[in-house]
Amino acid sequence: MPPHPPTVPFVPVVIGGELATYTLARAFHGELGVRTTVMTRGVPAPVRGSAIIDDEVVPGLDDLDEVVAAVHRVADAHPGRRVMLMGTMDWWVERIVSLRDRFDERVVVPYPELPLIEALSDKERFAQVCAEVGVTHPRTVVLDPDVPESGVPALLADLRAPLVVKPADSPAFHGLLYAGKQKVGYADGVEELLALRRVMTGAGYAGALVVQERVPGGDEQMRVLTTYSDRSGRVRWGRMGHVLLEDHDPGMIGNPLAVVHGASATAMADATRLLEHVGWTGWANFDIKVDPRDGREHFFELNPRLGRSHGYLTAAGHPVATPWVREHVEGLDPYDGLETGPETDDWLYSIVPVPLLRRYVTDPGTRERLARIRRTGRVVRPFVYGPDRGRDRRLAQLKNDLLYARSFARYYRRPVTS
Template sequence: MRRPSPPAPPAPPVQPVVLGGDIGAYSLARAAHEAYGVRTTVVSSFATGPVRRSRVVDHVVEPGVDEPEVAVAVLRRLADRHEAEGSGAPLLLLGSADRAVRLLVENRADLEDRYVLPYVGRDLLDRMTDKEGFGAVCAELGIPSPRTVVVDVQRDARAAGGPGVDVGRTVGGGDPLTFPVIAKAASTTAYAGVSFPGKQKVFQVAGAAELDDLVDVLARAGYQGTFLVQDLVPGDDAGMRILTCYSDRRARVRFSSFGRVLLEEHTPGALGNPAGIVTGGGAEVAEQATRLLEHVGWTGYANFDLKVDPRDGRAVFFELNPRLGRSNYYVTASGQNPLELYVREHLQGLDPLPPGAPALADAERLYTVLPPALLLRYVADPALRARVRSLVRSGRAVDPLRYRPERDPRRLAYVAAAHLNQVRKFREHYPLERARAVRAEAEALTRRAGA
C-alpha cells in the first residue's frame, strides 16, 4: 500500500520585501531570519555590499528602482511570482530609508492589493518628517527641540536676490541664534534630489558670511525647500541618543527601545549615522515621545534622533524618521525583534507586543559596526569605556553584519574588508585628534554658556 504523502509544512507567517539595499535593509532581513527562518527579498538599484551573497537575502537588482513607476512595476512582478510559487505567506513591504518609505506611501494605491504596508498616510508623513513641522509639534507639547530659524532658500538667498539669512528670526520669537550653528534640510527627501560639491547631511557653520554662502550654493543647485538653521547643542557624538517606538493601529505607543550613542559615522554621505550604541534605559524620553506620537495619531515605527544638552541636561529632540532606522539592529539586540510586532499585529491579528515582553527594552547590549578596538579609541569617558569593554568581553556585543549562518567566503571577506575600511575612513574623515578638538570646543562652549 502506498503511504500518503506527508503534510506540507505550514507557510511561514510572513514574506518580507524590503526596498533599499543598505545595512538597515540587511538588518531587517537578519531579524526576519532570526524570528521566522525566512529569506527576505531585498530590491535595490545596484548590488550593495551589505546584502550581496547573503544566505538570508534574495537580492533583486533593478536599475532605476528609485523611480516610482519602476518600483511599482518590479514590486508587482515580485508579488505575481510569489503568488505563482504558492507559498501562502503574506507579503510585508518595508522601506529601509526615508525616500523608500515615501515612495511606498505615495504609491500605496498601486501596491496595497498585494502587500501589507505598515506606514502612516501621506499627510501625517509630510507633517512629521518635515523638520519644521516636527519642531512645531515639539513646541506645542513642551518637548525640548533646538531653537530654529527657517530659511526659504529661493526667497532668502542673495544669489536669488534675497536679503540673506536673519538668525534673529527664530521660530516662536525666541532669542537670536549665536554662531556656530547647525544647518540642515527640512526635508531629507527634497534634499536628496539636489547635488553640489561639498554636500553634507548636516553642516556646522562658523559665521554669518559662511551661512549666506551656503544658502547661495543651495539656491544655485536648485534646492526648492526650506533649510533649518539651529542652535548647536554642545558635545561630541557621545551626547547623541537614539529612540525607536512602535505605535499600534489605535495610535497607542506599545514599545520603545533606547540607546546611548558612542560614536557616529563621519564620511560626508553617512554623517550622523550611529556606529556604536549601548542599549537600555531611556524612560523619560520614551514618555515624551509617547506624548508626541499619540498626540498626532502616529502608527507603526518612529525613530528619533536626540542629543543631551550639557548646559541643562535635557535630551533635545532633533527629528522623527518614519521607519526603523538604518541602525535598527540595535532594537533586536536590545531584546525585542522589531519584525515580530509588525507580524503579530498586521498579519496575525494579535496584540503587537508578545506576552511578557517589556514595553521599554531593558537588555544592555553593545551595537557596533566598527571593530571594538577602533570604537574604544573614541570613547573618552573612562567609566563608559570600561562598560563597553565589559560588554565585549561578556559576549554582549553585536555587529549586524556578523551573522553565523552567513558562511560564503566571499561575503566573509567583504565583512572583514568593510571593518578594515572603517579604520581608513575614520583616519581620513574623523581622526582622533579632531575628535579631541571637537570635545574640547564643546566643553568650552558649555563653560561659556554657564558663565
C-alpha cells in the first residue's frame, strides 16, 4: 500500500524521456502507487522496459497540435481520470503552459502562468528581481546583441575576470549546433568573450548574453534549493541540497550529479522573499553557490520545475509528487497532515558511480561524511528501485555509469577547488 494513495483517480503524464523523467515516475509510484505515462519520440534507455511506466510514442512532438492530440488520446484511454501533464526540461514546461487553454477540462497543468515563467527564466530579469528583494546574485552585466564590439570593454569595465557567459534566451540557445558548444561559457577577458560571441552569433543566436563575475570555488561550493509554493503564492516548504559533484560535459556543465542534504535558513529566507515577491506557485529549483571567501550565498538561477537531481529529496523521505497531486488534482491543501523527512539527514543521491564520486570529493569533513553514509548503506541511485528490477533497468544504470566514467575521464580528470 503506498503511503499517499490518491483520493481522485488520475494519470501522471510526463513529456520527455530523460533520467529526471524516470525519477519523477519513481516518485509517483513510490508515493501514490500510480503508473506514469511518458511521451517520447522513441523509447530512450532511461524509461525503456520500466514496470512503472507506460510508453506513449509520439513521433511528432515538435508539432504542438500533435502534442494536444496525444494528451487527449491518453485522457480518452483513461476514462474517469484526470491527466496531470508535466515536463522535465524548461522548454517542455514552457510549451506545456503555452498550450494550457487548448486542453480540455480533464487535463491539469500544475505550473505558473507563462509570462511569469518566462520572466524568471530570463537571466537578466532574474538578476533584476534578486536586486529588488536583496538576494545575493553574482555581479552581472547584460550584453545586448546590438552593442558593437568596440563598446564591450567599457560595458564590462566593472567586472573582474574570469567571466562566466550564459545565453539570456536559453530555449533559443538550446537548438543551436556549433563546434565547442557549452551550456555555460567562460572567458579570461574581453577578447575571449568577443570570440565566443562571434561563434554564437554565427550559429544563429540573436539574443543577449549574461556576463557575470565567476564566484570562486569548486563543485563542493554548490547548493541546490527546492521549494514548493501553494496556489496562493505562499512558500510552504523547501529543502537544501549540498552538491558534491557537478557534470563537466560541455553540453551539461553545472548539472548536479551527487547531492547530500544541507541546511541554510538564510538561503530559504532569501528564496521565500523572492518567490512571494513575484507570486510564484508550484515547484521552484534554485542553483546557489557559496563564496568561500565570505560565506555569502549567490543565487544563480530559478528553474520552473523539479530539478534534474530531485532524487535527493526522495532519498531522504520528502514527498515530491504528493503535494502537487493534493493541490492540483484533489483540490486539497498540499501539506495538511503530510509528513516530510527531517531538514538534514545523511542520505546520498548519486547519479554517478560512488567510487568515481570519491575521487572528486576533496573537503576532509565531506569525505568523512560520505564514508559514513556509505557504511550505513543510505545511498540512492536513480535507476535502482525495488519494484522495478527488470533487465532494462539494470542496463540503464550500467549504461549511465559507463557514460559518466567516460565523460569524467575525458572532461574532468582532476577536481578543481578554486
